[in-house]
Amino acid sequence: MRNIDFDCKVVEMKNIIKKFGDFTANENINLTVHKGEIHALLGENGAGKSTLMNILYGLYQPTAGEIYINGEKVNITDPNVAIQKGIGMVHQHFMLVEPFTVTENIVLGMEPTGLAGKMDMKKAVQDVEEISKKYGLYVKPNEKIYDISVGMQQRVEILKALYRGAEILILDEPTAVLTPQEIKELITIMRNLTQEGKTVIIITHKLKEIKEAADYCTIIRRGKHIDTVEVKNTSEAELASKMVGREVSFKADKESKEKGEATLRIENLVVKDNRAVEAVRGLSLEIHAGEILGIAGVDGNGQTELIEALTGLRKIEAGNVIVNGKNVTNNTPKEIIENKIASIPEDRQKRGLVLDYTVAENMILENYAKEPFAKHGIMNSTAINKFAKELIEKFDVRPEDEKIKARSLSGGNQQKVIIAREVTNDPDILIAAQPTRGLDVGAIEFVHKSLIQQRDKNKAVLLVSLELDEIMNISDRIAVIYEGKIVDIVDAKDADENTLGLMMAGGGIQNEK
Amino acid sequence: GCGGGTAEEPAPAEEPTEEQVEEQVEEPQLKMAMVTDVGGVNDESFNESAWNGHQKARDELGFEVSYVESEQDADYERNLETLLDAGNDLIWGIGFMMGDAIAEAADFNPDQKYAIIDSAYDDTPDNVVGVLFKAEEASFLVGYIAGKMTETGKVGFVGGMDFPVIHGFHYGFMAGVKYANPDAEVLVQYADSFVDAARGKAIANQMYQQGADIVFHAAGGTGDGVIEAAREQDKYAIGVDMDQNHLAPDNVITSAMKRVDNAIFMIAEDLKAGNFPGGQTVVFGLEDGGVGIAPTSDKHVPAEILEEVAEVERQIIAGEIFVPDNKDDYDANY
Amino acid sequence: MKSKAFFEKIATYITKWTFGFSIISIILGFIIGAATLALAGFNPIEAYGIMARGVLTRPSYVAWTIIGSTPIILTALSVAFAFKTGLFNIGAEGQFMIGAITAAMVGYFVELPAIIHIPLVLISAIVAAGLWGGIAGVLKAKFGVHEVISTIMLNWIALYLNNYIVLLEGLRRATSQRTHEIQRSASIVILEQWKRSPEGREWLRGHDFFGDALRTPLNWGFIIAIIFAVIVWYILNKTTLGYELKAVGYNRHAAEYGGINVSKSMFTSMVIAGGLAGAAGGLHVMGISKSIASLAAMEGYGFNGIAVALIGGNASIGIVFAGLLFSALQYGGSKIQPALGAPSEVINIMIGTIVFFIAMPKLIKYSLQNFKKKRGAKNVR
Amino acid sequence: MLDSLGFIIGTTLMYSTPLIYAALGGVMSENSGVVNIGLEGMMTIGALIGATVGFYSGNPWLAFLAAGMAGGGLALLHAVASVSYGADQVVSGIAINFLGPGLALFLSRIFFEGATMTKAIPLDNKMPRPIHGLLPRNSFLDLVFNQYATVYIAFLLVGVVWFLLYRTKLGLRIRAVGEHPRAADTLGVSVYKIRYLCVVLSGVLAGFGGASMSLAIVSNFRPTLISGHGFIALAAMIFGKWKPQGAMWACLLFGVSNGLVVYLGRSDAPFEISMQLLSMLPYVLTLIVLMGFVGRSSAPAANGVPYEEGER
């Protein structure tokens, strides 16, 4: 049973105000957390959650307001202070040094040292193994970060905090990248921690998790404190409406539909990853017109490589990709696009947008050389801007200005720009990779609608996502990918979370390792 | 920037004040000025020597003198013009690189007197004097000294870049060595750089290692390395253009001097005397002290050798010894 | 109190204006330069006076400044073009030399009527240097060789190539280390024949302005440089090529995803950059030097080009003005030597300072913000 | 034959030494995420100060340290700009390359009556040659090992820098700051302090490099003494993939090819080859090696990216 000590307020944040220039991210926010409690912070993107926690962790200085730790007023000038006060934070965007080992990442800043400032690696490794055992957070101390799964990376992040003796643990959107199993594990871990008398503050958009894990939940909207509720006597719907300020529908409504013939055929495809290891190993798949095929799988099972291969960004070692009967294996991205394959890349800022180009310029990334945007190599800005205006209008991109740089758009709006562009290309096949990562319910609703529209227009949609709910929500068929192979394909109707999760984790199939 | 970007060096701070002082005391004086080449005025070489000549003219003939330095090839013309506007009576271009620029300027300003060091014209304009030096004669003398003083029978020559002006030093030296010591061997290597001291040092080291005990350089900054090698190996080196003994008092036994200073001073005298040799090419050699060996030579070179050198000098002046300044002449005669 | 508001206006205006920072940096550069001069015991006012007079007070002075600005404007355009497409072209220096070598050869060996000869020489210089720049592009695209290394190496190779070619028999002028002068038909000096002719001299003696201006090898190079500046601006901002190259420069991954051939773009970009620097070298030979000489060290056109590009904010117009300023500083600086005997490396110190402050607009922004109200200052963290 | 080999090795060491210092400087600075193309300028000021202090004090070690400090001082400017004021590091580096030589000449005039060439330092006041005279003159071993102290120190420093970067906690922090400053920041590692330290150190090393020219290879400064060495060192550092040992090998490659240029160019060489063409060897060789054997070199992830503490 939970053991919250209500007499001991470990964290009290009073009337916190944070301004960035003229932009107010936090406006008089109050937050009280008791010892041993799991406290959820809920809010849309940009509501001010990370900002608030960054203030608690000393990364930002509040413009106004007071902070009390264990009843004592503190002035957290920088993370060192926070660490002294027993605060640890796992950031929304992982703070891991890729080429470093797990151990190096964990001990960085508190390295065990011998004489002449020489690092005592042996001791460091021992320490890491010790705490990872203690809290049941399994990691490989000597692996480099880029060699380990996202799940393990997350555990490394948590260990970083615990290694510094954190009593209060802040987790900023920790589950965004985890499988159902990993999420369950995480929840158990949080429970264990609270059993140990530690306190957990978790930021998330996922109401289900809040219901499952949290004791209390503070809702923030547009930087303002809306309410703090005891989770067990609230419903997900209630939380959601508090968060967005209106009712939201969860189930994406789509009427069933007969699928046409196979538009995209993938025949035992083999693709290598950056380290020249086979990531996709003889994968075969068919996607039909008028269906959404969802690929479910744990991150790092070849999804990225599969998509890059399909879009011509990565060399195909063996196998074929056939589009409308035409073999496009190892075609250039340009040729692929001309063969009416469009894609929403998983990393919108790396692949999807030229952040220093205007929204308009980004809207024509694939068609810049085509009429009416250009003629004989000369660009026609009026045509381009006109086109951009229409899309901004149609896809409700905010702010409504085609001349601002994509960089200054918010995550969700950046995603809208990409979707607008890709959908407008009127492709036969739309590949969507993690299309809703980091977006809030509102934005998610929109993305899902657009995907379903494509399907209803009798296009083939390939959806790759780590969010099992999303897959189950909008796919017609679900293919589970594991270690570069499709282990099984099921109809969305008769799919159930646990069996899928099991397959994603490599269960259900004998021949492995 | 990288490389020659900063090879620019103007007058010492105290210069102008002195000039102004003189301006007050002296009545209307002649003005003479020079444009250095990209080497800059403190190049320990002909630019510096030329400036010394100017200063001598200032101190002894009461000239008012100044100079402009060039950073790039392209600066020559406009620097000449800067001096023109400054109202100089005579403007010097220091170095063959300025040949074209001087001709151009002289053509446009027929009333302005110009002179150029190390360059001659097929038909020299009336307002220009070309000044040439028989560097080969001085080189012959130091070559003679080297030939006499070498104990290993091997001496070396390090050239800056492989082109005519340097060939004078090269073949004059070889001839001198052979004249003094027919079976002495001369190691020759060009550094293809006037700035790479490390390479000069490496080349000299190699020569000493191959048994040479005296190395003569005509290689500007690269020569610093040659002299350095001599110091380290405790061997002999021969300097060029100016008396470079001060760089390594124990090792630089002599220098093949090109008395640009004398030449400039003499032309200045002519100018003052009102017989400026316009339209001619004046060639300075041993005869008129335009070239010669360093005064400090007696520190290392035995007196009897110096006496022989004096005799050789006489013979060269008398035309009894032929001194080559290029490969063909050398091959033909030695 | 009123002045505060006033400063605030200025401050906000300047921080908005593209070249605002450059202007301030330039002013700061002059201040530091003055301090240095004073340190060396010279009267800065006097020195700057001489510089100003030495650059502005006569047609020929202005002409010299313009002449001097031509090559660095072009090398700056070269550097800026590469910058825009995400490449750092330290190689303008070598590309300049290749352009000059080519021009000297084509200008001397080929004999044609000027109307054909001039374009021919210029184009061959551009092409040769373009290919030279392209080498770095290929090395980067195909072998992943960092363009900074390759262009540095190529500079030195070009230097020795220059010295090799200058001394080739047939091209070299007897008893000298210069090549033969290019044919008159390849010269772009304005009215060259005429102003040498007796009647030309006669007329010029009568007309002070032109007489003075035409004493200099005033040539079409500057006009051509301006034209190139416009072309560069046009390519980068109005053409699909520019769109591709900039996309690669900003985010090669997105460009690749958008179907742009990244390797090809890098090559193209370096070719164009090389071509611009080559034009500088070519025009230099056709307009001023008429021949090339063996070089003891690099002349610095490329490196000065980098500075000019930065001062000009990598924008075409900016570069034209920065080039003129740079040239004026160098030319004016050469005049404080004979006049005052003041050390001319003060000029380099000034240029360095200007570039230094241009590197950190933030510093300027912060100091300006101190004019603004406390609140304004606090938000900057 | 053996002597020729000895000569080439000896020349290689002489040529490589100044480059190694400067390249190590680059390694320090860029591993902490600050691009440093100002090495040339820092070497130049180092060379001038080294020669000057060496001449007046007669104490080479004092001179060497002074040169380091001079380089460090100039680097401090670079640090202020690129660390505190988020400057474009390339731009500020270029500025350093104008300021360094400018200042050097300016100071030279002050110290040497208006001359930009310093007076020669007597042999005994130059850097010592630890084992000078112990070995028979121009014997193989003598040619190889009878080097100035600066040469030995250079190679020693390669080891030191390697140990610092890969074996100490400071090194771990430096590399963390270079790879992912935000991560280091969130763990309470001060990105600014680390970067200041590294940039200044890089200047000190570059200053040493300059001094190793003016105190050992020759014994005076002239404006052309440092002509491009800083840029070659920069290339060597990239070539060496931002690692001290890698940079060292690159510098040695460059040195050996220069040794070969001199060796092959000697008058009794088996074949006749134009010195100009021969002089291209080091640069051509570098390019070929890069193409063939080295391939893509990858900088520290955050190299050149200004970091602002407390921004997202």
Ligand SMILES: Nc1ncnc2c1ncn2[C@@H]1O[C@H](COP(=O)(O)OP(=O)(O)OP(=O)(O)O)[C@@H](O)[C@H]1O
């Ligand atoms: N350093 C900053 N400078 C300016 N604005 C900022 C900064 N950091 C955050 N903001 C803005 O403050 C608001 C709150 O940001 P914050 O990251 O706290 O949102 P969030 O609730 O964490 O959203 P998400 O769910 O997307 O993480 C956002 O609009 C963000 O753009």
Ligand SMILES: Nc1ncnc2c1ncn2[C@@H]1O[C@H](COP(=O)(O)OP(=O)(O)OP(=O)(O)O)[C@@H](O)[C@H]1O
């Ligand atoms: N570092 C920053 N500096 C200045 N403004 C910022 C910064 N980061 C974000 N902003 C601005 O704050 C706003 C919100 O940014 P944010 O990335 O938090 O989007 P969001 O609130 O998460 O919206 P979405 O749900 O679409 O992702 C955007 O308009 C963005 O321009």
Ligand SMILES: [Mg+2]
């Ligand atoms: Mg967001």
Ligand SMILES: [Mg+2]
């Ligand atoms: Mg957040």
